[in-house]
Amino acid sequence: MTTNRRFLLRRRPVGDPVPDDFALVEEAIPSPPPGGFVMRNQYCSLDPAQRGWMSDEPSYMPPIPLGDPVRATTVGEVVASDNADYPVGSWALGLNGIEEYSAVSPEHFTSPIDISLAPSPSHFLSAMGAVGLTAYFGMLEIAKPKAGETLCVSGAAGAVGSVVGQIGKICGCRVIGIAGGAEKCRRLIDDYGFDVAIDYRGKSQEQLRDEIAQAAPNGLDMVFENVGGDILEAEVFNLAKKARIVLCGLISEYNSTERHGLKNLWQVLVHQATIHGYLIMDYAPRFAEGGAQVAKWIAEGKMRIDEDVQEGIENSYDAFMRLFSGQNTGKLVLKLA
Template structure:
């Protein structure tokens, strides 16, 4: 979390890069599709998860800033995509706006119900999981893995303010000869230009929908931050302070 301030002095390089506001519809796009969010989706999904055309992809936190982009990238490379999100409004947005093939509402479901819902949406199993949530959602996904599946571990937001429960179905990685790999976007900083160029091409071609949730006013800092944990934001959460 960076400081909320009018001006900053930073060393050039790494995450700090000059921007050209004339190249994008809104300068805030540099905080979403062309920033860490977009690069996490691009490199985390395409390089860590190594999706193949025709495979089935499961995305948790699918209506969030990263998850919504991952689902769209999966469609671009020819995958079938299932998203998990909270509430009927977000689930409808997955299929109607982001192109997901199916959406699962996790609210009100225990691990067994989630496992069954994933099996119904993916009767032939899951080849790739892009995980943003963890907890029972990850365990339910693991119970639906295909042989040699890949799990990209981007986040565990369900466990950030609780005692970690651990992965209870870890044995599925053995049975299915699957692999799980953590990812940090900072590993790809030197390649951000490459990722931004591709994301820009797809966005210009109408293949990517970009959504940003912008709150205004420094006084709304706490409320805006807590939206991330309550799941009430739509897309990238941005606080405009000036």
């Protein structure tokens, strides 16, 4: 290849992103920065968090500058290097952009990888990457499940939610999953081993509250929250005493121009519950530990990871919007090369 195609953020989306918010451009392939390297990206991760990075609002990471490629975790091969730790032909994982080639200055979010450890390099973006590790540390370090407890997972058929539920089962918990549509609910039971699947589509907050109560008559000991909105409200009305809420995501609000918030905060007080805002970056020094355990569970047949691999940087917008339409059927990955 002689050019570098890049998927740029042209303007900040208001509400749902539209194609004109982005631009696909061709530029020259970059040279290695001093002490860095050039990586030919093979796969990039598509995640709800990217929608937040497109907005110019205070957050845990700075917004994507206009005119820059959409920030994304990528995995790829080193094709030019000024760094002995990343020789040409080696592979790396890093926080780069949706582009075919990235000029990388190694930092906290960049690491070499051994692709022989996984069936596909894309697994470093799912099972052995942020998805598996988000579920692993969120459950074991924050939710702290105990055998016999009840766990409720929203966005349960998604990349993180499906792994969270499976870890709950490995730990001996009763697991309730909330997802959209009959097919996703079927997958929760048949593919991921959940005990109960609740379809939120077409239901009021009160109906969801009642279904959760029927599934968990003694209340929810743990809530792993990926959605927010009415689903979180319904869960909060069904907490057990000293419940733990792991606040991992709020995808129902990412494209909204108004924040929903939590209107039933009183229930958190009543049940002496805790809400923990959770970011995976806190556990970066322990990624190798978590990745090894997730890989072991998969090898033992205790965990299943599904990937939804879309192809072509020219399809970046359509692939990204699958996150918000509910079309993705596993960890959403875009194959660039």
